[in-house]
Amino acid sequence: MSEQGDTTTDTTTVQWADPLEAVEVCYDLGWTDGLPVVPPTARRVGEFLECVGRSADEVVGEIPERRRVITVGKVAANAVMAGCLPQYLPVVLAATEAMLDPVFNLVGPSSSMGGSAILVVVNGPVVRELNINSRNNLFGPGNRANATIGRSIRLILMNACAAIPGLFDRSVIGHPGKYSYCIAEAETETHWEPFHVERGFGPDQSTATVFAAESPRQVRATGHPESILYAIADAASSLGTSMSTSGSVGDRSAGLRQGQIGVTIAGASSLWKDWTKAQVREYLYANISRSVGDLKEAGVLPGDPEPGDEAEFVPLLPEPEDILLLFAGGEESNMASVIPSWGPKVASTAVTKPVR
Template sequence: MGEDEPVIAMPAVQTIEEWVELAHTEGLTDGLPVYPPTRAAVDALVMASGRDPGLLLGAIPPRGGAATVEVLAANAAMAGCRPEHFEVVLSAVEAMLEDRFNLRGVVTTTHPCWPLIIVSGPVVEQLQMAHAESVFSGGGAHAGAAIGRAVKLILWNVGGATPGEPVKEVLGHPGRYAFCVAESPAGPWPPLHQARGIKAGSGVTVFACESPTSVALWGTDDTPSNRLAQLADAMALKGGNNTHTMGEILVIFTPNEARHLFEQGYDREAVQLDLWQRARRRIGDLLAPGLPPYNWWPAWVDAGDPDTLVPVTERPEDIHVVVTGAESIPWMAVCAGWGNLGGHAVSRALDEGTGQD
C-alpha cells in the first residue's frame, strides 16, 4: 500500500472529506469523524508497541473479531492516537478480554455502563493527560480523549458493538464516545493500580460503570465521617444495580478532599471500610412485600429480616477509590457499576517506557 492509503481495504479517496464520508458510509464510525488509518500511521503505532503486527490478543465480542496488534493500531490511528498512547490502548484491551470483565455482557447489556479506562502513575504526566478541570470530558488534552476513543472504535469496528443489534443498551452512555480518565499525581494515597496489587510504577485499570454522579458537600462539616456519609448516601441508590446485586462500584475524590481525609487519618482502606459500612439499604426498602430475597446475596446476609442492611458491595475492597479532578473546591462523585453481572475492575502494568520518546 502507498503511504497515504488506508490499511483496511477501502475504495481510494483523494481528500480528507472523501475519507470522512466513506467512513460514515461504511459504518466505520459511530457518527464522529475519524482519521484515515494510513499505512504510515499504523506502522508507527505498531513499531512503538514493540509487538509483531500479527500478534493476536484475542477475539473482541460480540462479533468475535480478531484483535491483532495491526488491527488495533488501525483503529487507534482512526482515533488520533500517537505512538506513545498505543501501549495504554493495548493494555486496556488485554484487561477487558479477561473473563472476569465479561466484555460481551458489558457491550450488549441494557444497562448504561461502559468500560472506563483509568490511567495511573508517572505515565499520566509523561503523556500529558488531563487530571484536573473537566477530567471526565477529556480536559482538553489529547491523550485521554484519543485512548478512550480508540477503545470505542475497537469495540465498534472489531467487536461489532453497534446499537440495535447486538447492543441493547436502553438509554446509552455519553462515555461510549470516549471514556478515559487519569488519576491525579497530587493524591495522598498510592495510585489505583498499586492499591489493586500491580507493583509497576504506572498502570491501567478498566472498570465498566455509569457516568459520574456528583456529590457536593452541602450541609457537612470537616468531620470525615459526615463527609463520607454524604457520599455513601449517593452510592446506595434504591434503584441501582449495586444496591440490589452488589458487585463493584467506583468513587472519586478531588485531590484536596483526598488530602483532607488523609490528614484526618484515613488511608484508602479506611475510606473503603467506612463507605462499605454506610452505603447500605434495608431489605424491606429494596423488596416489595411478598417478594422473595435474592438468591445471589451471600449467606451472611440475614435475608429473612426486613431490617437487615445490605451493602452495595460484598467486600470493602470492591469499592474502587480514584483521586482525580480540579482543586477549586472539594468534591466527590460515584460511578455505579453493573452489579454482580460483570464489568469488574481489571488492572494491568504499563511498561516503564510507555509515554517516553
C-alpha cells in the same frame, strides 16, 4: 495526509481523492462513532505499530462468543481513527488486553441493555509522560490523551469487537461515557497509596484498569471527611442502579446483584490526612446499603414491607475491596463522584494490566 492515500484493513483497501472525502468514506464504511475519524492510512497505522515495536497480526485477545480475534493492527487502526498520538498506543493496548481478560467478560457489558461504558483508569509514570488529565474536568473535555484514548476503546468495541449499537450493543439508555471514558488518578498529589499499587503493581509501573460502569454521579458535598463520606454513601445507595437491582446471579442470598463501585474524591488531599484509603473503604462499605423496606417498595425484594424492614439493611457491595477508590478531580473542591458497576461482580470484574 497526502492528497491521495489508501486505507487498509484485513479485507478492504479504499482509495480517496482528498482528505474530506476520506473522512466521508470512513462514515460510509461504518467505522465511526458518529463523530469524524482520522482516516487510518496504512502509513499512519504503520507509525503506530513502529512506536510499540509490535506486529499487526499479533493477537491481543479474542471474543469467542462473537468469533472475533483482536490484533495489535486492529487496535492501532482504531487508535489512529480516534485521534491518538502514536505514543498513546501502549495505554490503548493495555486497556484492550484488560477488557479482553475472561473475568471482564466483555460480551456482557458490551451487549447488555444496562448500557455500560468501559471506564479506563490510568496510573503510573505514563500519566505524567502523556499528560493524561487527573484533575479539573476529570470526566470532561479538553485533553487530547483522555479524549482519544477513551474514544479508541469505543471504536475498538464497535469496529473490532462487533459491539454495534442496535445490533449487538442493546443498551437501552447508554451514557455519554460511551463516546470516551478515560481518567487518571492524581497519585502524586496525595498521601494515599496509588490505585495500581493497591492492586499489586509497583509505583514505577504504569497500568490501565478497565471497569464496566454506569455514568458518574457528582456528589456535591464538602466540609469534613465524615460528612463527605456520608453523602457519597447516600448517593451510592440509590435505588435503580445495577447494584440495587434484584439479583439472579452471584450471591443469591443477598437478594441483590451487588457489584463493584468507583469513587473519586477531588480537592485537597490534606483534608484526608488522618484517613487511609482502607479506612475510607471501611466507612463506605458499612454505609452503602439499602433498607429491606425500601427494596420491597421498589419491587427489588419480594413481598410487602413489614414492621422492622426499615431497620434491616442489605449491603450493595460484596466486600470493602470492591470500592475502586481514586484521588482524582479538580483542586477547587472536595467534590466526589460515584460510579456504579454495570452488573454484578461475578458478571464483570475490574481488570488491571501493565502498560508495556
